[in-house]
Amino acid sequence: MNIKNLDLQFLKSKTVVITGSSRGIGHSIAKKLLDLGNIVIGTSREIKSLDSLSRKFNRNFYPMELNLESSESVESLASLISNDFDKIDVLICNAGVLGDLNYIENYNYQTWCKTMTVNLNNQFLLIQKLLPFIQKSKKGSIIITSSSVGQKPRENWGAYSISKYAMEGVSSILSAELKDKNIIVNTVNPGGTATSMRRDAMPKEDSSKLPQPSDVLPIFLYLSSNEAHETGQSFNARDYIGLLNF
Numbered sequence: 001m002n003i004k005n006l007d008l009q010f011l012k013s014k015t016v017v018i019t020g021s022s023r024g025i026g027h028s029i030a031k032k033l034l035d036l037g038n039i040v041i042g043t044s045r046e047i048k049s050l051d052s053l054s055r056k057f058n059r060n061f062y063p064m065e066l067n068l069e070s071s072e073s074v075e076s077l078a079s080l081i082s083n084d085f086d087k088i089d090v091l092i093c094n095a096g097v098l099g100d101l102n103y104i105e106n107y108n109y110q111t112w113c114k115t116m117t118v119n120l121n122n123q124f125l126l127i128q129k130l131l132p133f134i135q136k137s138k139k140g141s142i143i144i145t146s147s148s149v150g151q152k153p154r155e156n157w158g159a160y161s162i163s164k165y166a167m168e169g170v171s172s173i174l175s176a177e178l179k180d181k182n183i184i185v186n187t188v189n190p191g192g193t194a195t196s197m198r199r200d201a202m203p204k205e206d207s208s209k210l211p212q213p214s215d216v217l218p219i220f221l222y223l224s225s226n227e228a229h230e231t232g233q234s235f236n237a238r239d240y241i242g243l244l245n246f
């Protein structure tokens, strides 16, 4: 991998779906890919939360509603995309929820189900529904946003940790199943990043000492580009901070 030599001028004109583009890491990826001249379909549960991107990038940004608690919402997003686009080059499964931080013996069942639905079951459905359009790309990439507690499950992180661990499995299986197609599938662990999810998880932490969402972009940009051929791998965004000039 030669991420340092990635020429961002060539990362343009791609059609990219980014779930959870209203804030945090997804918003930052969307903004950068739009700045570079790509077409971005960005989602939120509340379309108004995407207004700032819609105003700034009114030609290339397509705001769409998605609530990963609902399989109907996933199917309706896939159907809207199929009406408006011939193909998708990059799918970034970024949206997610934290659930509770609690020991399994105390974990609330409803919170467990919701976290697994949003972070795992409907991620699977979204990937499955969009796969036919990614297969139409000359160079497809699926990027799954994971976590360090997904790479190695950790006590007290409950359904969040287990859902991310399972998504590492989805990535591993899917990359193997698509090995003869022109689609790469990888996970990215952003590492602790100053967002609202991180504040909820670590309320006492000084977030000014953490990387900002824009700092963790390089590996997401690399995996979105034509340069990336790695598949079935788990990347840590922190290893690539500062390697790209943008």
Ligand SMILES: NC(=O)c1ccc[n+]([C@@H]2O[C@H](COP(=O)([O-])OP(=O)(O)OC[C@H]3O[C@@H](n4cnc5c(N)ncnc54)[C@H](OP(=O)(O)O)[C@@H]3O)[C@@H](O)[C@H]2O)c1
Residues within 6 Å of the ligand: 019, 020, 021, 022, 023, 024, 025, 026, 043, 044, 045, 046, 049, 066, 067, 068, 069, 093, 094, 095, 096, 097, 118, 145, 146, 147, 148, 189, 190, 191, 192, 193, 194, 195, 196, 197, 198
């Ligand atoms: N920040 C970190 O330190 C860190 C570390 C490791 C992994 N991650 C992972 O990185 C990804 C982005 O996290 P973040 O820190 O940027 O979080 P964030 O600031 O809380 O943003 C989460 C995004 O997910 C969307 N979302 C939440 N619930 C949803 C639902 N039910 N259906 C559809 N979309 C939903 C939100 O959109 P709306 O509310 O507008 O719908 C929002 O855009 C997540 O997968 C997270 O697990 C983050």
